[in-house]
Amino acid sequence: MKKVHIVPHMHWDREWYFSAEESRILLVNNMSEIMEMLENNPDYPYYVLDGQTAILEDYLSVCLEEKPRLAKLVAEGRLVIGPWYTQTDELVVGAESIVRNLLYGLKDVRAFGEPMKIGYLPDSFGQSAQMPQILNGFDIHHAIFWRGVSERHGTNQTEFYWKSDDESKVLVQLMPLGYAIGKYLPVDGKALKARMDKYFQVLDKGATTAHQLIPNGHDQMPIQQNIFEVIDQLHQLYPNREFFLSRYENLFRELDKKTDLDTLQSEFIDGKYARVHRSIFSTRMDIKAANARIESKLTNILEPLATIAHELGFTYHHGLIEAIWKTIMKNHAHDSIGCCCSDLVHREIMERFVNAEERTDQLIDFYKRKIVDAICADDDVDRLTLFNLVPYEREEVVTTTVISKLAAFELIDGQNRCVPFEILHQEVIDPGLIDRQIVHYGNYEPFIAYQIQFTHELPAMGYDTLYIQEADRVPMQDAVEVAAIETDFYEIKANSNGTVTIVDKASNTTYENVFNLEDVADDGDEYDFSPLPDGKVIYSKDHVRDATAWCTQHAHMGSMQIHYQLAVPTDLEARKNGVCDGAIEIAIEMRVAKKDRTIGLKVTLDNGAKDHRTRLLVPTGISAAFSIADNQFGVVERPVYDQAMAVWESEDWDERPDGIYPFLSHVSLTSDTQTVSVLSNSTREYEIIGVNDDTIAITLLRSVGVLGKENLSRRPGRPSGIKLPTPDSQMLGKIMLDLALVFSNVAFADAHVGRLAKAFLTPVLTYNKIPYNAMKLNDSMIVTPQHFSLMSYDQVDVVLSALKVAEDGAGLIVRLFNPSLEKRRLAVNWRLVGTEVKMKRANLNEQLLGEFDGEIVPNQAVTLKILK
Numbered sequence: 101m102k103k104v105h106i107v108p109h110m111h112w113d114r115e116w117y118f119s120a121e122e123s124r125i126l127l128v129n130n131m132s133e134i135m136e137m138l139e140n141n142p143d144y145p146y147y148v149l150d151g152q153t154a155i156l157e158d159y160l161s162v163c164l165e166e167k168p169r170l171a172k173l174v175a176e177g178r179l180v181i182g183p184w185y186t187q188t189d190e191l192v193v194g195a196e197s198i199v200r201n202l203l204y205g206l207k208d209v210r211a212f213g214e215p216m217k218i219g220y221l222p223d224s225f226g227q228s229a230q231m232p233q234i235l236n237g238f239d240i241h242h243a244i245f246w247r248g249v250s251e252r253h254g255t256n257q258t259e260f261y262w263k264s265d266d267e268s269k270v271l272v273q274l275m276p277l278g279y280a281i282g283k284y285l286p287v288d289g290k291a292l293k294a295r296m297d298k299y300f301q302v303l304d305k306g307a308t309t310a311h312q313l314i315p316n317g318h319d320q321m322p323i324q325q326n327i328f329e330v331i332d333q334l335h336q337l338y339p340n341r342e343f344f345l346s347r348y349e350n351l352f353r354e355l356d357k358k359t360d361l362d363t364l365q366s367e368f369i370d371g372k373y374a375r376v377h378r379s380i381f382s383t384r385m386d387i388k389a390a391n392a393r394i395e396s397k398l399t400n401i402l403e404p405l406a407t408i409a410h411e412l413g414f415t416y417h418h419g420l421i422e423a424i425w426k427t428i429m430k431n432h433a434h435d436s437i438g439c440c441c442s443d444l445v446h447r448e449i450m451e452r453f454v455n456a457e458e459r460t461d462q463l464i465d466f467y468k469r470k471i472v473d474a475i476c477a478d479d480d481v482d483r484l485t486l487f488n489l490v491p492y493e494r495e496e497v498v499t500t501t502v503i504s505k506l507a508a509f510e511l512i513d514g515q516n517r518c519v520p521f522e523i524l525h526q527e528v529i530d531p532g533l534i535d536r537q538i539v540h541y542g543n544y545e546p547f548i549a550y551q552i553q554f555t556h557e558l559p560a561m562g563y564d565t566l567y568i569q570e571a572d573r574v575p576m577q578d579a580v581e582v583a584a585i586e587t588d589f590y591e592i593k594a595n596s597n598g599t600v601t602i603v604d605k606a607s608n609t610t611y612e613n614v615f616n617l618e619d620v621a622d623d624g625d626e627y628d629f630s631p632l633p634d635g636k637v638i639y640s641k642d643h644v645r646d647a648t649a650w651c652t653q654h655a656h657m658g659s660m661q662i663h664y665q666l667a668v669p670t671d672l673e674a675r676k677n678g679v680c681d682g683a684i685e686i687a688i689e690m691r692v693a694k695k696d697r698t699i700g701l702k703v704t705l706d707n708g709a710k711d712h713r714t715r716l717l718v719p720t721g722i723s724a725a726f727s728i729a730d731n732q733f734g735v736v737e738r739p740v741y742d743q744a745m746a747v748w749e750s751e752d753w754d755e756r757p758d759g760i761y762p763f764l765s766h767v768s769l770t771s772d773t774q775t776v777s778v779l780s781n782s783t784r785e786y787e788i789i790g791v792n793d794d795t796i797a798i799t800l801l802r803s804v805g806v807l808g809k810e811n812l813s814r815r816p817g818r819p820s821g822i823k824l825p826t827p828d829s830q831m832l833g834k835i836m837l838d839l840a841l842v843f844s845n846v847a848f849a850d851a852h853v854g855r856l857a858k859a860f861l862t863p864v865l866t867y868n869k870i871p872y873n874a875m876k877l878n879d880s881m882i883v884t885p886q887h888f889s890l891m892s893y894d895q896v897d898v899v900l901s902a903l904k905v906a907e908d909g910a911g912l913i914v915r916l917f918n919p920s921l922e923k924r925r926l927a928v929n930w931r932l933v934g935t936e937v938k939m940k941r942a943n944l945n946e947q948l949l950g951e952f953d954g955e956i957v958p959n960q961a962v963t964l965k966i967l968k
Contacts, residue, residue: 182215195732237944248368585658594649734959
């Protein structure tokens with residue numbers, strides 16, 4: 101007797117082609133009907149609220165009076181909520197974002213009752229290989245998803261174990277036909293049988309037990325009120341099956357009894373049975389870049405800075421920080437961060453990011469000010485404090501601004517030594533822009549903003565303070581225009597076609613045509629790139645002849661600016677006719693310190709064309725079989741050529757398995773003697789191309805004008821989404837992307853790319869204290885030292901993922917991960933103020949587990965709780 105679990109649910113896309121406000125109105129209606137059914141019909145036992153507590157937040161924000169009623173149903177186990185805050189994307193959202201999504205989701209659930217302890221991700225566009233580890237970190241050992249799996253992963257069964265590299269494991273119930281096969285089930289016997297016969301062919305083939313799943317719900321679907329009539333009809337049609345209303349935990353209770361299930365260890369991004377949209381990672385690059393930038397500011401800057409402030413006696417504002425996280429997590433659902441939405445929704449997404457970034461920046465400035473204002477020094481001495489938020493000492497080139505009324509000044513360190521610096525630029529500032537009270541009392545003497553540059557050695561995870569004193573003369577400015585930039589590692593020369601030639605001095609390797617741009621037609625939609633058949637590829641190196649370039653060599657850093665116009669067709673029709681009647685204005689700004697292997701790169705595109713894709717090409721000279729890119733808490737090796745490309749059409753895949761992949765902050769090609777890496781704080785999409793598979797192509801821009809389209813060249817059949825015009829997704833206008841390149845003369849295992857990416861994402865911060873500020877603060881009565889270091893460790897291959905104050909306020913949380921290919925050991929040195937510390941192992945939910953033995957295996961994250 102087959103036992104069929106019918107699980108009532110609604111899949112709640114908070115926004116998509118409709119807005120969050122439109123869905124909120126439907127939510128109020130649907131919640132009323134759901135609660136009435138649960139309260140008035142004891143035979144209707146459960147309803148699953150899509151695994152995300154943002155639904156409750158949206159509902160209670162306008163129906164707070166219903167909270168007791170809702171809480172009662174949750175406490176009784178009938179309204180099933182959690183564990184997520186929102187159903188997160190897994191591929192272009194960072195590790196800490198996914199962790200905080202569960203952390204805050206479970207926290208929200210605790211206000212009502214017990215959570216659904218299932219990694220429920222029914223519609224994510226692919227599954228990260230690190231999800232078992234993240235789920236286990238919250239004591240979650242079951243998972244449900246739909247997309248990305250095919251037989252080539254090692255099983256044709258719909259139940260299996262899924263394992264991460266650190267041996268974390270979850271039991272998966274696959275939804276082989278999706279989460280909506282039970283939507284609007286008809287009572288009519290003939291129609292019902294026609295549907296269910298198709299479903300049971302698939303379910304019977306893949307099931308490992310007699311228990312099967314029929315999810316009864318769909319996007320924004322109201323509760324099916326005649327479900328009992330449907331079940332009666334099902335029993336008549338299928339007397340050898342038992343049908344009943346259930347919840348997912350009941351199904352797993354039976355699956356847990358199995359002992360012979362297959363075990364898979366992989367990311368799941370195959371589009372054989374369900375589309376995963378491998379090129380969605382570059383849709384609306386402005387939104388993708390904003391997310392990357394804000395995630396980085398939160399985890400690499402704000403939280404460590406706030407932790408330092410906390411240890412010096414200031415308040416760690418959990419509420420303010422959680423509110424920022426929740427704002428960006430509203431954008432992390434697959435449709436929202438995938439950017440396969442209407443223009444209206446994309447504007448709302450960007451408004452949330454603008455709001456979150458403003459709050460992040462202001463809170464960073466607040467903590468810097470609190471610390472620096474409290475430094476023990478004469479009140480009338482201006483200060484420049486430098487913050488290093490990585491857990492090791494580093495000597496950095498610092499470019500910052502000092503505001504002063506002084507015509508000449510010098511920087512003095514804590515040992516009364518002069519710190520030499522260059523003035524790169526200066527300009528006069530009206531005093532009213534600094535504090536209107538200055539001019540209110542009749543002082544109109546202007547300030548001068550000096551942009552300066554110098555090197556300074558900084559303590560690990562801490563800060564150092566310099567003092568600004570009047571001097572007799574302005575420092576000499578050593579900047580000179582040069583034909584090529586010379587550093588300890590590179591010689592870099594600009595070419596007339598807008599590319600550069602880079603010589604790696606250590607290996608004597610020359611890289612030609614770096615920064616070549618590739619531009620092609622894009623006849624796709626917001627989900628997928630789709631080239632024109634036999635479409636012409638435009639390479640900037642072949643079409644630009646009059647690029648302008650300026651190279652400047654400073655005392656500590658070389659810089660280069662390149663400007664040119666790339667002629668391209670204005671739209672698809674012009675492409676087909678071979679007419680280049682549009683243009684992209686390109687500006688590339690490159691900076692590289694004399695003693696640094698990382699070449700910083702800011703690329704600005706002013707896009708004046710539609711329906712195209714532009715990529716930055718980085719030649720490596722490495723003919724590689726695989727690439728190495730980072731994912732959540734580790735790295736993943738991916739084949740340059742997906743073998744399924746040869747069979748996808750004959751096997752009738754839903755989409756072509758192109759080698760277009762996501763990354764988070766770095767991607768590399770490597771050999772035994774060489775590694776070339778691209779670092780990013782913006783775009784997160786790459787492909788390895790070239791005759792010899794030796795070029796890293798980084799997507800800078802996709803320009804499309806429709807949400808969904810049918811019969812794409814790489815995605816045949818029905819449209820994804822709906823055929824809604826989205827003119828804003830043509831991305832006309834300016835976009836700036838933040839990247840870096842690293843050329844190493846060693847293999848990936850010795851290139852320490854994870855550490856380099858962390859440093860790139862964690863620039864030195866500065867705070868210039870002067871006697872004026874428009875926003876007044878009372879004296880905190882706290883005294884802070886002029887030099888401080890909180891923690892350090894010397895294992896170069898272990899990367900700091902998070903440093904924060906524990907959610908319960910008791911101690912600190914530090915999370916580290918090992919993206920190298922070998923097991924590592926480390927000791928963390930703490931310098932907490934005035935006390936000894938205990939360091940205990942914790943899970944991702946910040947609950948204590950036991951002692952930490954110092955060992956971290958490849959692709960493992962370790963969370964430590966530091967107790968005084």
